[in-house]
Amino acid sequence: MPLNGSAADTAAGPLRAQLKTLLNTHDPAFWPRLRDASTSADDCADVLALSTLRRRALAQHPAPPDVFGRPLRIALIGGYSLFPLQELVTHLLAMDGHAPDLFTGRFDNDTAEILDANSELYRFRPDVVVMLPSHRRCAYTGALTDAIEDVRRQVDAVSGFLLDQCRRLHERSGAAIVLSNFALPSACDPGPFRTRTLASDWSFRKAVNLQLGLDAPAAVHICDTEFMACRRGTWASEDPRGWFESKQIGAPALLLDIAREVVRIVRALHTPPKKVLVLDLDNTLWGGVVGDDGVDGIDIGDTSPRGEAFKAFQTYVRSLTGRGVLLGVCSKNNPETAREPFERHPEMALRLDDFVAFTANWQPKSDNLRAMAARLQLGLDSFVFVDDNPAEIDIVRQYAPEVTTLLLGPDPSTYVRQLQDSRLFEPTSLTAEDSDRTRLYRTEAARQELQDSATDIEAFLSSLQMHVTIADVSTIDAPRVAQLINKSNQFNLTTRRRTEADVAALVGDAQMIAFSLRLADRFGDHGLIGVVIGRITDDEHGRALDIDTWLMSCRVLNRQVEHEALNELMRRAMARGCRVVRGRYLPTAKNGLVRDLLPRLGFTGAGESPDGHAYTCDVGTYRPHATHLHRTGTPQ
Amino acid sequence: MTDAQVLARLQTIFDDTFLTPVTVTPELSAGDVGEWDSLTHISLMVAVERNFGVRFRVGEVEALRNVGQLARLIVTRLGEQ
Incomplete structure (x- = not known):
């Protein structure tokens, strides 16, 4: 079993005690608190303990109907022991509004389960199959000094075999496939020479992972375990004791990363992506307040570190339009004042024609966002609103709760990372039309704006x-x-x-x-x-x-x-x-x-x-x- | 730390883990407690390693037959630090 050797206790102890009390007193507040605790828990053992509480609660009373919604049949198969990963996945799916029904494949039996059309896996009729192939099948069998062409052939063979399995699985079951790729090894051996050959575990796994992603058909969603293990640290993600004791994929922390990623992929299967990014101006797109400091006094551009950070944020925001994201402005300002930096300041990376909607007034931002959604004929739930001011974020959360909000703070140097790590604008696939969407919507928005501004209908029509x-x-x-x-x-x-x-x-x-x-x-x-x-x-x-x-x-x-x-x-x-x-x-x-x-x-x-x-x-x-x-x- | 002191501290961990009160004795084992399933076992062992600041070696936990043996193992590991 996986054990976490950290000496520090988590902060979740008191919360768990509170949940136990709520459960034992049959308090209906139990469910929302359990959900909050599960969303914020960053420790595998805590999530397992929360899952135990959920099971106890379900055994005592049926869950209220608003807690578990969509039925979902999900199968986990692979070259590892899938306990307790299955428990994490089940619990987090349940907390995400699913009613999960889970099938777990036998250890290292995935190939047979896929090939046998009468296997329990197919009889289970899964909606989603998560496949976690063993890293032991992703290693070069020859010598470190073999010719690169020989190694490449094996890279293609490994990735080709796995994708064939996924295709077969998808064709036979109709299920969406989530395929985990391979975490990179943390051990030093064979030293920096690992980078000079494709035959080292390090290079070979990287090459296979790359090939899997490039060749995966649309029905196969890559669970990027390589990335997650790198982000957490390869050394912290490995767990040799867990492997030898019970064939674990990695350290408990990595199991939680994988479980959360699986839930995110499942959610993305039936949730349309966010379409519109609406931004505040002062201290969000530039430093300072343009109404007070004037267009010459705001902090933007390569003349100061802070201005450079804001410019980098603008540049990243602008790059999102290439993914089909529509940009809007919602600012408490006079409209002329708000537009001035875009029109006059030479260091601005964003220009007025990057936006499909530009609202600067003194109305509540929640109202402005509603009006913007109506004008663009898009649902409010496809909107993301970004502001550095907690009060503005709070108003939007209260009065336009469909909008996803992101409170930036407090250091502009991390704005880009905060937006990137919000994971709100990740493409699943991109088409040429996506990069053209801004133009399409801007014409419609310009037309509407013209209509709003024209006082004389005849002059407008003309x-x-x-x-x-x-x-x-x-x-x-x-x-x-x-x-x-x-x-x-x-x-x-x-x-x-x-x-x-x-x-x-x-x-x-x-x-x-x-x-x-x-x-x-x-x-x-x-x-x-x-x-x-x-x-x-x-x-x-x-x-x-x-x-x-x-x-x-x-x-x-x-x-x-x-x-x-x-x-x-x-x-x-x-x-x-x-x-x-x-x-x-x-x-x-x-x-x-x-x-x-x-x-x-x-x-x-x-x-x-x-x-x-x-x-x-x-x-x-x-x-x-x-x-x-x-x-x-x-x-x- | 003595076995008795370790057992006393294990009691607080058990109180935190189980919903219904469980009295820690050296003879206690998973079979005696309804709630003590494989999932709870993982949570329990993580809590023990954290609380005492020890790390068990491969196969050691599986070989334990009761709480008394767990306490002994903890004392041994603590003594090595």
Whole structure:
């Protein structure tokens, strides 16, 4: 069994005594306290003791439903004894809101368990399998002086074998795979020569670890035991007594590191990553208070150690945009004052166009963050707020608890490390789109900001430089048109759905008119945003056009696109000799938005019926609406 | 430190570890205490090593048959320091 030889007792003693009292008196405060204690415990034996308390409590009473939530079937297999690691994993998963059901493989039986399709492992039907291969299988079998090509072949063989096992396991079970790599050895032998050959344990394990990470498929998540053991110290992470007594992976401290990492990976499997990093300004992005010290008095840049530290923090923050993280500012300042350093100070690494949102006012920061989330159309739970002021952090924690907060302090030289070690912006995979996300969101944010600032709606619409392209629905367009028809719920007059084939059938039908609208403005291209379909009928009163379908994307509300659509519809009705255009609003649970669309555009009511409200518009007296949209493309 | 002194100090460690009171005697062993499972055993041995500032050698803990032998081992290790 693993024993920790440290002479110092932990601070957890009194806390554990308190928990024992709560448990013995059946106090409901037991569970939240147990969770807090488990989150902060940094000692393996303490977590084991807390786990024992959890088991006792569960044996006495069923846990309250809010304590354990999502069921999770997790298997641990590998070349080690997995007790007490399994206990740490179970306990920490339970404290993280899971209801874990655990399967533990037999010591060093992982290969057979994976290869045998009828093994207990597969019968267990795991959601997640954690695989901890033995370091004994990760060693070069030849001599230290062998040719590097020979050693490389074995590196590839070891990593290839393990990844094949993971693939097989994933294909057969559908489980997500967590693969632990190998801790580096701590012993001095063979001395610095270890770095001059790939055949030493040190170099060989590093090479295998690297290959595992580079080649791992998406379903395989690397538990970076090499990194964790290095961070803790290879010497402190090894436990020879624990290995010989009970085949432990390493020292108890390393077991706890691995258990916490497994829980973190499991959480990341079903938790979307953080998207937005919102920063305070004074004493967060620069030293001093710009409102008091002036733009020339703040501490930023390479002229002082403190200024250099702030600049390094800015540089790191800026680098996060390359991972797809969106940046925002939330500062108690006058807006002009807050912007000045970004515009004027030559040493600033961050510039205004690095941010998708910039809020400087005297409102509570919790309110500002809510407004920012609404404007960016992102959930508050994807926000991280960073400030050096505990009072501001506290307000956000209280009034916008969905936001993850990070209190910086007190030394700016550690700001970068504090943000990095928060582990809030770790990529699981990166795409080219991620590095472009700031631009996409900034265009939307700029558009909204323009709307907020424009007092005159006409001036705003004019400033957008909108171009609408109206064209007959074509067979090439049919898939996009059908998609829009079937997903539009709000701005949709009749909510008639059509398949791609239905749409294609409209093309060339002399009784039907069907056109689509595309919109671009100076901030970007919105693509296809509207579809109008009409049917021409003749009766004793003459020829009429019935609006069959009129829908638009909600992204382009209040842009006069509907006016331009009607102008086009009336123009076509006239060209086809129609006397009147008839429209109908068919109410649904979601299209209240367009209840008054037709009367608002000049239609007159023509009665109610059980299936909706009917309206008509006289073609001969129709006067086209004036809009700020420029028409492009050729009218039919 | 004598065996008796070690046993007295072990009592405080046992009080901290177990929920229901356990009286430490030289004859006491894991089989006598319901709560004393393999998990509690790890916690207990970690607490003992910490509290006395000793480190047992490979295989020693497994060979112990009762608390009296544990106390003896602690006294031996302490004597070597």
